[in-house]
Amino acid sequence: DIQMTQSPSSVSASVGDRVTITCRASQGISTWLAWYQQKPGKAPNLLIYGASSLQSGVPSRFSGSGSGTDFTLTISSLQPEDFATYYCQQANSFPFSFGPGTKVDIK
Amino acid sequence: VQLVESGGGVVQPGGSLRLSCAASGFKFDDYAMHWVRQAPGKGLEWVSLINGDGGTTYYADSVKGRFTISRDNSKNSLYLQMNSLRIEDIAFYYCAKSLAPRRLDWFDPWGRGTLVTVSS
Numbered sequence: 391d392i393q394m395t396q397s398p399s400s401v402s403a404s405v406g407d408r409v410t411i412t413c414r415a416s417q418g419i420s421t422w423l424a425w426y427q428q429k430p431g432k433a434p435n436l437l438i439y440g441a442s443s444l445q446s447g448v449p450s451r452f453s454g455s456g457s458g459t460d461f462t463l464t465i466s467s468l469q470p471e472d473f474a475t476y477y478c479q480q481a482n483s484f485p486f487s488f489g490p491g492t493k494v495d496i497k
Numbered sequence: 498v499q500l501v502e503s504g505g506g507v508v509q510p511g512g513s514l515r516l517s518c519a520a521s522g523f524k525f526d527d528y529a530m531h532w533v534r535q536a537p538g539k540g541l542e543w544v545s546l547i548n549g550d551g552g553t554t555y556y557a558d559s560v561k562g563r564f565t566i567s568r569d570n571s572k573n574s575l576y577l578q579m580n581s582l583r584i585e586d587i588a589f590y591y592c593a594k595s596l597a598p599r600r601l602d603w604f605d606p607w608g609r610g611t612l613v614t615v616s617s
Contacts, residue, residue, distance in 0.1 A: 433607035481602035
C-alpha cells in the first residue's frame with residue numbers, strides 16, 4: 391500500500407502570505423495526486439487533481455506541482471477563507487490513501 | 498449535484514448498520530462512487546469504491562470482509578452495509594462522486610456526511 395506524508399503538520403500564516411505545503415508518497419505515483427481543502431464541520435472540497443489541474447471554480451491563487459513521489463500545494467496570497475486543513479490523496483493504486491493533513495491557521 | 502447520506506446512528510460493537518447516499522443532479526450510472534470516513538478530529542480514510550454499473554468494487558484493508566458497497570442505479574442510490582462494527586469504525590461517513598464519468602480517481606463533490614457511533 392502507498393503511504394502519504396505531509397509537511398508541515400500545521401502552519402501559522404497571515405493574510406497575503408505565500409504558503410507551501412508538501413506531500414510525499416512512499417512510492418512513485420506519477421501525477422496521480424489530488425489536494426482537498428476541509429473547513430471545520432464541513433465536507434472536503436477538491437482543489438487540485440492530476441497534481442496540477444485546478445478544479446473548476448477554485449481560485450487561481452491555488453496551484454499544484456510535482457510528480458513521482460514529491461508534490462507541492464501553493465497558495466500564492468493567503469485569503470481569510472483559506473484557513474482550513476489541506477489533505478493530499480493518491481489515486482495511483484488501490485487502496486487509495488490520504489495524507490495526514492496540514493492545518494493552516496491565523497498567525 | 499447533491500449527495501445526501503443517511504443511516505448513521507449508534508450501534509453496539511459487533512452490530513450492523515446500513516448507510517445510504519441519495520444522489521441527484523447528474524447521470525448516476527455514469528459515475529463511480531466512493532465512501533470516505535473521518536474519525537472525529539482525525540484525518541480522512543478512503544473506505545470503498547464501486548464503479549458505475551456496480552460490477553467492480555474495492556475496499557480498504559481495514560473494512561474488507563466486513564463492509565459491502567452497493568448501488569441501485571434505478572433509485573440513484575449508493576449503500577454501505579457495515580457488519581461486525583468495531584470501536585475503530587466510529588467516524589463521519591461521506592459519500593463522494595468521482596470527478597469524471599467512467600473514472601475512479603478523484604472525489605467531487607462530497608455529501609455532508611453521517612455519523613456512525615459504536616458503543617455498548
